[in-house]
Amino acid sequence: MELRHLNYFQAVADELNYRKAADRLFISQPGLSRQIKQLEEELGVQLFERDKKHVELTAAGKFLKGEVDFVLNHLETTKQQLLQIANGREGELRIGFLGSASNQVLPELLKKINQNFPKVTTSLEELSNQVQVEMIQKDKLDLGFVRMASVPDELEMKSVYRDTFSLVVPVNHPVTVKNFTSVGQFANESFILFSSDYSNFYYEQILGICRDSGFSPRIKHKSVHALTIFRLVENGLGVAIVPSSLKEGYDLNVRFMEIPGTSRFTELSVIWKPDNRNPVLGKVLEIV
Structure with a gap:
């Protein structure tokens, strides 16, 4: 199994259409079909149910898609962190937030990050509660600022601001x-x-x-x-x-x-995944 097999599988799993996936990957449709067949033979399972009109993931394929999305995202994150380090930075922290966090809490946090860790860069994205949770679960965000009563068991949540x-x-x-x-x-x-x-x-x-x-x-x-x-x-x-x-x-x-x-009253909370491997996250959590 090579990395290209995972990229090819992800494209077909996303599109559920071999022609569209082949166009996205800039390869021929028969070539893509052969690569997916090789992957299925390597793993010993069928990943797609396919007929002339439809392509669907099998139960094994659905499980693999979640794992492949995680692995490829982690590789991309690692690549971006390496580029940050190579350019004299310590790394990047990806932050999701509700708009109401941008008035007081978020500016204060960014100010303290700049003061304490000037070599850390931040990427900010305004997102809904649920999207933040999903992206943190998939390691596509490092921190989120949400208004929620609870989060899934694998995430941590801490109240940072109580408001009337x-x-x-x-x-x-x-x-x-x-x-x-x-x-x-x-x-x-x-x-x-x-x-x-x-x-x-x-x-x-x-x-x-x-x-x-x-x-x-x-x-x-x-x-x-x-x-x-x-x-x-x-x-x-x-x-x-x-x-x-x-x-x-x-x-x-x-x-x-x-x-x-x-x-x-309403509370703004910060959420994160404890087993997130971004080395910058632990430093910033001390500030939070």
């Missing part, structure tokens, strides 16, 4: 900080919320705040981006409930009002 909730209204809204006593004052308003795709746990917390005040919110719009939500509020399309820390960094015609009398 604030209601966001247009700047000319009649309810102000002085006369804001309950979210129930907005029971008849339209709400603009972070989509449950952003964080189902967080989404349920928002609904809980409204239920605590005796109503179910009339949800008019959803988004995974804070700026989009604030723009919609600014234009009078509804009100929103967000982590209070999001009031930093935006210059819009909206008013943030911390919700009074609620015991609910």
Whole structure:
């Protein structure tokens, strides 16, 4: 078995189409079929069910795909780390984050990384909770900043920031900080919320705040981006409930009002995989 066999297998497993996989690999379709046959003979198992119209992974093929994705990703990561080291760096840390982490927590962490480990570079990607979990499981990310109640057993999670909730209204809204006593004052308003795709746990917390005040919110719009939500509020399309820390960094015609009398709060947590082999991760975890 050679590395090319794994690359060829991955292409067919991704495409489930020999012609498309062959085009992606810049080889002939018969040549690709021979390589896959060689791999199956080497392993002693059938990896694909194939007829004239369909290509499907067998149970063994599905298992191998997960392992091959991990191995090839690890090789690519190793290559990138080697290039970093060769260029005088200590390595690269790949960080996923929710947009709400970019206001306070993430800038503070990056500042400390620069101060303590100036030869470490970072790669940042804004992603949903679930995508971060999946990418950390597959070693495609090293750290993630999420809002979740729990993570899979093979990952670690640590709370790094506890935040209150604030209601966001247009700047000319009649309810102000002085006369804001309950979210129930907005029971008849339209709400603009972070989509449950952003964080189902967080989404349920928002609904809980409204239920605590005796109503179910009339949800008019959803988004995974804070700026989009604030723009919609600014234009009078509804009100929103967000982590209070999001009031930093935006210059819009909206008013943030911390919700009074609620015991609910939101936590931003950092997640990672303990057996991640990136040597930079252990150094940065000390800062975290």
